[in-house]
Amino acid sequence: MEKFLLFALLFLAITILGSSHGLDQSPKGVEKWFKKLSHAKLKMTKLHFYFHDTVTAKKPSAIQIAQANNTFQSPTLFGLVRMMDNPLTVKPEPNSKEIGRAQGIYGSASFEDIGLLMTLNLVFTDGKYNGSTLSILGHNQIFHKYRELPIVGGSGVFRLAKGSATAKTYRGDNTTQNAIVEYHVVILHY
Numbered sequence: 001m002e003k004f005l006l007f008a009l010l011f012l013a014i015t016i017l018g019s020s021h022g023l024d025q026s027p028k029g030v031e032k033w034f035k036k037l038s039h040a041k042l043k044m045t046k047l048h049f050y051f052h053d054t055v056t057a058k059k060p061s062a063i064q065i066a067q068a069n070n071t072f073q074s075p076t077l078f079g080l081v082r083m084m085d086n087p088l089t090v091k092p093e094p095n096s097k098e099i100g101r102a103q104g105i106y107g108s109a110s111f112e113d114i115g116l117l118m119t120l121n122l123v124f125t126d127g128k129y130n131g132s133t134l135s136i137l138g139h140n141q142i143f144h145k146y147r148e149l150p151i152v153g154g155s156g157v158f159r160l161a162k163g164s165a166t167a168k169t170y171r172g173d174n175t176t177q178n179a180i181v182e183y184h185v186v187i188l189h190y
């Protein structure tokens with residue numbers, strides 16, 4: 001019963017407070033936004049931040065949720081799946097200012113090399129993009145210097161977004177599997 005009350009209170013707070021980006025997210029508000037779209041100018045936004053994927057710590061931000069029967073016999077850990085809620089920060093230091101969270105799932109999806117299928121939302125929680133999201137769905141070959149992942153959508157300020165996220169490992173530890181990844185993101189949106 002306590003969990004239900006907590007959930008109901010949280011839902012009510014979100015409904016009443018809304019998001020801070022100022023867009024009306026009601027069905028009528030979205031329809032009104034789309035009607036103005038034909039007159040809207042396409043904008044390009046560039047973002048830069050660091051993604052902290054912590055697997056082994058007292059409070060991990062990524063947790064294994066599934067594996068295949070032979071995952072740990074595979075040199076690529078094929079079938080390993082993790083759920084994440086990783087901090088996004090302005091600088092690479094873990095105590096740097098947090099601007100959002102990377103929330104989603106990734107899994108080892110290649111028999112040939114370490115290639116992750118990543119599906120995640122970049123949920124911005126600070127600044128002018130607070131309350132907005134970007135959605136990524138792509139293939140991440142984590143041992144390549146640069147990896148390009150497609151931005152397939154967004155919400156809030158980034159409604160109808162499309163673009164590209166370039167990932168580069170800033171620091172990685174093969175033993176702990178913890179990593180800090182630098183992201184450069186270019187988005188087209190209205």
